[in-house]
Amino acid sequence: MCFPARISGAGCNISLKFFTRTHSIYQLKEKNKMALLPILVHPDERLHQVAKPVAAVDERIRKLAADMAETMYEARGIGLAATQVNIQERIIVIDLSEEHDSLLVLINPVITHKDGQTTYEEGCLSVPGIYDTVSRAETVTVEYLDTEGKPQSLDADGLLAICIQHELDHLSGKLFVEYLSPLKQSRIKSKLKKRQRETL
Numbered sequence: 001m002c003f004p005a006r007i008s009g010a011g012c013n014i015s016l017k018f019f020t021r022t023h024s025i026y027q028l029k030e031k032n033k034m035a036l037l038p039i040l041v042h043p044d045e046r047l048h049q050v051a052k053p054v055a056a057v058d059e060r061i062r063k064l065a066a067d068m069a070e071t072m073y074e075a076r077g078i079g080l081a082a083t084q085v086n087i088q089e090r091i092i093v094i095d096l097s098e099e100h101d102s103l104l105v106l107i108n109p110v111i112t113h114k115d116g117q118t119t120y121e122e123g124c125l126s127v128p129g130i131y132d133t134v135s136r137a138e139t140v141t142v143e144y145l146d147t148e149g150k151p152q153s154l155d156a157d158g159l160l161a162i163c164i165q166h167e168l169d170h171l172s173g174k175l176f177v178e179y180l181s182p183l184k185q186s187r188i189k190s191k192l193k194k195r196q197r198e199t200l
Contacts, residue, residue, distance in 0.1 A: 002072070002077045002078070002079045002080050002081065002084060002123075002124045002125040002126065002166065002167065002170070034063075034066045034067050034069075034070040035067050035070070036067070036070060036071050036074055037067050037068065037071045037085035037087075038085065038086070039071065039075060039080075039084055039085060039125050039126060040083075040084055040085070040086055040126055041126055041127070041128065041192065041196070042124075042126050042127045042175055042177065042188070042189070042192055043189050043192065043193065044126075046083075046086055047083060047084065047126055047170070047173065047175060048173040048174075049083060049088050049173055050088070050171070050172055050173045051081075051082060051083050051088045051089055051090045051091075051170075051171040051172075051173075052088055052089060052090065053089075053090050053108050054089050054090055054091060054107050054108050054145070056149070057107055057145055057147065057148065057149035061089075061091065061107065061147070062147050064082065064087065064089075064091060065091060065093060065105045065107075065147060067085075068080050068082065068085060068091065068093045069093045069095070069103055069105075071085060072093055072095070072125075073095070073100050075125050077125045078094065078095060078096055078159075078163060079092065079093065079094040079095075079163045079166065079167045080092065080093050080125065080167070081167045081168075081170030081171055082171070083170050083171055083173070084125065084126050084170055090107065090108045090109065090171050091105070091106070091107050092105075092106050092109060092164075092167040092168070092170070092171065093105050093106075094106070094160070094163050094164070094167065096159060096160060096163070104154075105146065105147050106142065106144040106145075106154075106164075106167075107144055107145040107146070107147070107149075108144055108145050109142050109143070109144040109164070109168060109171075110142065110143050110144070111140050111141065111142050111164070111165070111168060112141050112142065112143050112153075113140065113141040114137035114139070114140050114141075115137060115138060115139045115140075116137060116138030116139055117135060117136070117137065117138055118135070118136060118137075118138040118162070119133050119134065119135045119136075120133065120134060120136070120159070120162050121133050121134075122134045122162070122166060122176045123176075124166070124175065124176055124177075126170075126175065127175060127176070127177055127188065127192070128192075129195075130177065130188050130191075130192075132176075132177070132180055132184065134166075134176050134179045134180075135179070136161070136162055136165045136166075137161065137165065138157060138161065139155065139156065139157040139161055140155075140156055140157075140161045140164055140165060141153065141154070141155050141156075142154050142156065142164055142168075
């Protein structure tokens with residue numbers, strides 16, 4: 001998920017046997033000079049754009065993945081979708097580790113199976129300072145391309161499954177707060193607009 005790391009170790013059942021890595025951030029650093037990317041903040045309408053599939057996994061995409069990872073780490077998040085940095089392509093990065101050494105890059109991810117139901121207090125780098133409980137599938141299977149363009153399949157549960165679902169929502173133009181009641185959504189939007197005015 002893209003929420004800050006304050007809840008990344010909050011007792012979720014994470015099945016590490018399901019957690020496979022692609023390129024680590026250190027491998028990506030060797031080939032790409034990374035840059036921090038500006039993160040869009042709700043209620044920016046660009047967050048509701050639907051991402052398009054990546055046409056080819058090339059150096060541009062690997063550079064983007066490296067930049068997204070660096071941006072995520074700098075913001076103390078555990079997940080980030082390309083749409084959050086105003087790039088409308090189907091790429092997400094996730095790293096649940098405290099050491100930042102288990103980077104997972106998913107290109108053109110598609111959830112092919114869901115099972116069960118669980119709830120978790122989510123947050124988001126694009127909705128800063130807001131946390132609320134969301135219901136999601138307990139386990140998922142996701143198919144995607146890695147940074148070499150090779151097809152991969154991943155079965156996930158616990159926080160990883162929640163994070164994958166959260167980030168894939170971003171690629172569809174949906175924020176976690178949209179699962180909340182209209183009243184809560186209105187209050188959150190007003191709060192963030194006020195905060196933005198105060199920082200101008």
